[in-house]
Amino acid sequence: MNILMIYPKYPDTYWSLKHALRFISKKAAFPPLGLLTVSAMLPAEWNRKLVDMNVTPLDSEDIRWANYVFVSAMITQKDSVAKVINECIKHQTKIIAGGPLFTQDYTSYPQVDHFILNEAELTLPLFLKDIQEGLSPKKVYSTSEYANMAETPIPDYQLLSMKDYITMSIQVSRGCPFACDFCEITSLLGHKVRMKPTYQVIAELDQLYRLDWRGFVLIVDDNFIGNKHEVKHNLLPAMKAWMQQHGYPFTFSIQVSINLADDDELLSLMRETGFTYTFIGIETPEEKALKDCNKIQNNNRDLLQCVAKIQKAGIEVSAGFIVGFDSDTPSIFQRQIDFIQKSGIVSAMVGLLTAPKNTKLYNRLLSENRLINERPGNNTDFTTNFIPKMSYNELIEGYRTIVTSIYSAKPYYKRVRQYLLGFKHTNLRKEKLKLANLAAFAKSIFIIGIMTKGRTEFWKFLFWTLARRPKLFTDAMTFVVYGYHYRKVYGIN
Numbered sequence: 001m002n003i004l005m006i007y008p009k010y011p012d013t014y015w016s017l018k019h020a021l022r023f024i025s026k027k028a029a030f031p032p033l034g035l036l037t038v039s040a041m042l043p044a045e046w047n048r049k050l051v052d053m054n055v056t057p058l059d060s061e062d063i064r065w066a067n068y069v070f071v072s073a074m075i076t077q078k079d080s081v082a083k084v085i086n087e088c089i090k091h092q093t094k095i096i097a098g099g100p101l102f103t104q105d106y107t108s109y110p111q112v113d114h115f116i117l118n119e120a121e122l123t124l125p126l127f128l129k130d131i132q133e134g135l136s137p138k139k140v141y142s143t144s145e146y147a148n149m150a151e152t153p154i155p156d157y158q159l160l161s162m163k164d165y166i167t168m169s170i171q172v173s174r175g176c177p178f179a180c181d182f183c184e185i186t187s188l189l190g191h192k193v194r195m196k197p198t199y200q201v202i203a204e205l206d207q208l209y210r211l212d213w214r215g216f217v218l219i220v221d222d223n224f225i226g227n228k229h230e231v232k233h234n235l236l237p238a239m240k241a242w243m244q245q246h247g248y249p250f251t252f253s254i255q256v257s258i259n260l261a262d263d264d265e266l267l268s269l270m271r272e273t274g275f276t277y278t279f280i281g282i283e284t285p286e287e288k289a290l291k292d293c294n295k296i297q298n299n300n301r302d303l304l305q306c307v308a309k310i311q312k313a314g315i316e317v318s319a320g321f322i323v324g325f326d327s328d329t330p331s332i333f334q335r336q337i338d339f340i341q342k343s344g345i346v347s348a349m350v351g352l353l354t355a356p357k358n359t360k361l362y363n364r365l366l367s368e369n370r371l372i373n374e375r376p377g378n379n380t381d382f383t384t385n386f387i388p389k390m391s392y393n394e395l396i397e398g399y400r401t402i403v404t405s406i407y408s409a410k411p412y413y414k415r416v417r418q419y420l421l422g423f424k425h426t427n428l429r430k431e432k433l434k435l436a437n438l439a440a441f442a443k444s445i446f447i448i449g450i451m452t453k454g455r456t457e458f459w460k461f462l463f464w465t466l467a468r469r470p471k472l473f474t475d476a477m478t479f480v481v482y483g484y485h486y487r488k489v490y491g492i493n
Contacts, residue, residue, distance in 0.1 A: 008077040013076060031052065150196065225259070248274055258297055277316045
């Protein structure tokens with residue numbers, strides 16, 4: 001069998017980092033970990049190629065070469081998915097589809113030949129068995145059960161052109177113990193947190209190390225501390241020992257819940273292991289909205305103090321914020337601005353509330369006849385898929401006010417200064433000055449310091465950094481580039 005694995009293109013979003021990539025000559029932020037894992041489950045004698053459309057264009061020759069095209073995607077990639085399907089149909093190549101987009105909404109894609117839904121560890125073997133036994137594969141392979149992650153293989157990282165990515169990725173766990181009503185994670189992966197055995201995680205680190213990867217490693221778990229006891233007492237001590245033995249080749253980034261701030265010992269262990277960045281869903285400073293959406297982990301706590309504690313431990317916090325809850329009033333816009341500015345959270349992903357399929361929020365809005373279309377693939381594109389309680393125009397304008405107020409050059413650089421003043425450098429990797437860094441700095445001088453509207457604030461920040469935080473110059477310039485990307489994404493001049 002010849003298998004072509006296609007990862008569709010991302011649109012221009014907060015997470016794509018498209019406008020930042022141009023400064024460092026990278027083509028994509030993250031590799032397609034799901035497809036790499038699926039590849040490792042295929043029979044060893046099968047030939048496989050990977051086309052990540054965020055890195056290389058899709059070639060008709062590759063489609064004609066393949067017996068099957070495997071496509072995996074998230075909802076934000078649905079426009080590109082449509083183009084991939086059309087190309088496969090044109091060349092009469094059969095399509096096998098899986099991943100979150102299709103698991104949530106496979107009936108919208110009748111052109112696809114076969115669906116491998118839910119978790120591939122359970123459904124892919126059924127498809128492969130039918131193929132190998134000469135049976136006609138079914139249209140849909142699905143399950144209501146959850147996979148044992150001890151059976152998940154090491155991803156086929158060797159399929160990648162690693163130099164094209166900012167970071168590599170691994171997965172440690174699936175599932176989340178919480179039940180926020182707007183989040184589809186539990187409908188896809190369940191409440192019970194299932195983890196890979198520690199030896200499997202170490203084996204994946206070994207594989208990345210053998211392939212000469214050095215630098216950022218994203219742990220893609222939706223909540224890395226969902227099983228805090230196992231992480232704290234087994235996984236992290238083993239990762240810390242491995243990192244020490246190998247000279248700290250990686251720096252880790254994660255996504256966690258805000259209760260990370262409650263455990264000083266865990267914070268210290270993360271810092272000593274090489275964790276430098278975390279994304280946290282803060283959503284809103286409004287207690288009623290948190291209660292209504294069942295964000296219980298954020299209720300009854302000083303969120304600003306929690307963020308400050310994690311930052312002080314040496315882990316940079318970026319965060320997600322949402323407007324458009326039923327309880328939101330026009331005052332929420334300034335409250336969000338004030339919270340973000342006070343927090344020193346440099347990277348704040350502010351989005352409009354949307355209702356993904358199979359969530360409690362979706363079902364409630366459906367019963368209230370408030371859904372107006374399918375969920376957009378991007379919650380930062382000034383659209384939503386339901387009728388809000390607040391005037392729609394007022395919501396959109398308020399949302400626009402937030403992103404303009406936090407990402408325009410002056411308030412943005414003010415927030416970065418605040419963060420750098422309290423920054424505790426914990427990167428245990430010894431970074432060498434590279435020509436790529438010098439080239440990125442030269443590009444930032446030309447593009448941000450000369451060609452863009454906020455250039456005056458850029459130069460003020462540059463000289464401030466040299467005077468007040470010269471040792472953090474690389475970090476400061478990284479934030480400069482991120483700010484440029486966010487302004488482009490949100491359409492801020």
